[in-house]
């Protein structure tokens with residue numbers, strides 16, 4: 066593939082240390098066709114350079130083949146406008162030979178495939194650039210500084226990013242190396258941002274989409290409280306400035322963390338619903354906490370990055386799980402969730418683990434290690450076999466904190482462990498930690514051997530006995546009304562019922578029921594949603610019911626035995642517990658662990 070063109074070349078090998086200067090210019094090639102154009106000016110004394118486009122974005126663990134969207138690659142000698150010879154050496158790398166001292170690479174990036182926080186986007190109201198999906202880097206030279214200048218002001222007057230700006234040109238930015246560039250997304254907009262201060266950090270909030278001034282003010286005030294709570298928890302503001310981008314243009318949900326910014330997408334139709342608004346705050350709280358947990362305090366595999374292949378780690382239960390525990394815990398402590406709402410959040414995670422078989426199929430470490438091929442590549446059976454390092458990691462963080470509260474002297478918790486990890490690994494050693502180092506620091510800070518207590522849940526597919534740990538603070542499970550459950554979920558299409566989800570349960574027989582089977586009749590009656598609901602309402606555990614199905618044009622019959630579940634189940638604060646447990650509970654709920 067590619068092309069071999071003869072060009073007049075001047076090679077400069079007079080200096081032993083290869084010099085390399087890179088300047089990017091980004092423009093809109095065609096707004097309505099969603100094309101960016103990138104122009105890269107290179108000055109070098111090297112004879113040959115391989116330029117690569119990353120395959121993935123840190124924080125989003127999937128190979129995405131960003132080069133799919135790179136088109137019309139060209140390289141031209143700056144002095145004589147002759148082509149520079151190049152060839153594609155694999156699907157993500159362009160090798161340039163016989164280099165002149167100054168040349169220009171140009172290419173087009175298509176930016177409308179997917180509206181997500183890790184893909185480029187370009188439409189009439191805004192543009193988004195996820196740098197790993199747009200900027201080529203020189204192989205082996207990720208340490209090269211770059212400038213990025215935008216020529217987009219006729220479409221988008223404002224450019225939001227965490228990179229420093231040129232004093233005289235507000236559309237020109239500097240990065241010290243490619244790790245910084247790739248961690249600094251750009252949002253191009255017609256909107257204006259608002260500012261607030263928390264700790265010593267100046268925070269900027271840009272909302273894309275049509276929202277009222279009142280909403281902007283409210284969200285900005287709420288974010289101030291959340292960020293202040295987290296800064297107090299960590300006892301530091303590591304950034305001088307921090308940028309929140311919240312895109313409310315289209316129905317979407319997702320966030321991506323960066324060292325000095327986060328990109329967040331949320332459904333604009335939901336923001337005025339009280340419960341959904343709290344879900345939005347939880348998302349923003351989650352991404353903000355990552356500025357410490359993963360962007361600074363991190364498992365050793367998560368940086369420096371190989372942008373061509375997966376950086377595998379077994380410790381996403383810390384990076385994502387602990388963040389999932391703290392996002393809601395901070396909301397509770399900042400006053401956005403009351404105790405009942407907070408307990409509801411905890412129990413919905415606990416129940417979602419209990420309701421699926423995956424906890425018996427996959428350990429937390431396997432869940433983390435295989436995120437690239439399993440968690441990020443979900444299918445109709447994933448809930449049965451793939452445990453979430455977010456959900457189970459969050460439940461683990463809760464249990465670890467409760468265990469530490471009970472066992473440690475002076476109530477030392479994960480908070481104190483994080484302070485120490487920050488001091489030792491971020492500030493002194495400037496690297497990530499291994500699993501053993503995490504447990505060593507925990508033991509040093511708290512005096513408690515967390516590895517001894519919890520390692521089996523990391524290495525084996527085994528449910529965590531949550532009730533045991535919640536009992537340390539006198540929170541108990543109530544479950545009544547054992548009722549029958551069909552074991553499957555349906556979707557309705559044109560008045561017909563189709564099997565959408567099958568819940569595999571340990572100890573229950575395998576039934577002849579498949580995804581996408583059409584349910585024609587239930588216990589001899591034409592299947593409708595109301596007939597199914599009636600069955601579900603009256604079903605007893607162990608009761609059998611009869612289905613007639615249509616599968617690939619053939620009629621099938623099957624008998625299903627109902628499984629059981631508790632219709633009423635929740636965790637409640639118990640007054641019937643020791644004074645010691647009450648005191649620990651007060652501590653967990655009043656102080657921030």
Ligand SMILES: [Zn+2]
Nearest residue numbers: 351355385388
């Ligand atoms: Zn996260």
